[in-house]
Amino acid sequence: MQDGITPAELHSKAFALYTQGQDWDQRSAWYAKADELVASGGEPDRGHGRKRAANWAGQIYNYENFWREHGRPRENTRDRATLLAEEGRLGIWATYQRNFESTLCQYQWIRLDISPAFVWDLHESGWQDTLDSCIEDVEKKGHLPNLNPADPTEFARARWFRRQLRHVQTGTLSRSRAERFAALLKLAKTT
Template identity: 50%
Template sequence: MPGTNPQDHLSSRAKELWLNEPDPGPRSARYAAADTNDADGDAPQPANTRRPVNWVSTLYGYEEFWRENGRSPRENTRNLATLPAEERRKGGWAGYQRKFEERLCRYQIIRLDLSPAFEWDPQENIWQKNFAAYVHHLQRTGNPPYLNGADPVEFALGRWFNRQLRQLQIDAQPKNRADQLAVLLALLSTTGAISHPR
């Protein structure tokens, strides 16, 4: 029954988008079929479907981790001893998808685009979330986040912004981030709420 499995909606949406492509392609068809069949059948799989079934099954495990933990699996951490092997494997799988994107079929790319757990550029995604949180705090309170020890969230946002300003000063920000920061700094200076690095 559709809707009982969290992947059902993602699978049907990916298949719909893929079928609207000018040339859906036979390789993608195997991945679409594996995704549609939930990649968990007990029946022996023909040789040309094993890889798609394994890929979909791994994607489902990756998305399940995200649902259970509220974040995607990590590939690395400062202290690798604290990173469970299973999480590292899942994170490594995602890193492999990013690294070898050109080898993925169109269906795989569409399905990863739709996945709530997967990001093609996790660092950029984190940066954009921090930027949005900073702007939200500014709009909500009328003041930029400061290094306020009483509020760990505000403290983290203030510290994050100060790091971004330092990177901007030494011309180490990518253009898209520098442009976003320039707009924000202009807004801060017109409102008189400019925050200087501490």
């Protein structure tokens, strides 16, 4: 399990954030209620106007449950044969949430934003995950990743590191990324 936070705790946090605002709308209320029922193990109301909310609440629960057991569902892969059917469906669901962000109600947006499994920007999240892995390498091994052919994971991180270094040198890395990358370099110098 990757995260100890329960679905009920996630709902409570999202509901608290939602109710802090003044823009309570009926659609958000339906999604909040459906999320509460799914999080507590109940079955949400699928009555008039509520079927989409019930389906959505079930999907975010399934998405987070998959993440807890297997990691974030892949949304695309070169080798489609390695993509489990459930993982593919959940990946498509997540892509849909991102693509239609502007049509989500306030509660949906808040709930996705606090989800430990869901990310709005896959590329930025992947970049940060690799940076975090490099920081972990420095802290545990005392050095930046090396081009070590015996360790494919370290080799891939070393290639990533070198690409980022080249971007820094040419000034093509965004300011935000450059600052985080500089912190990695500083850490590596101090160990």
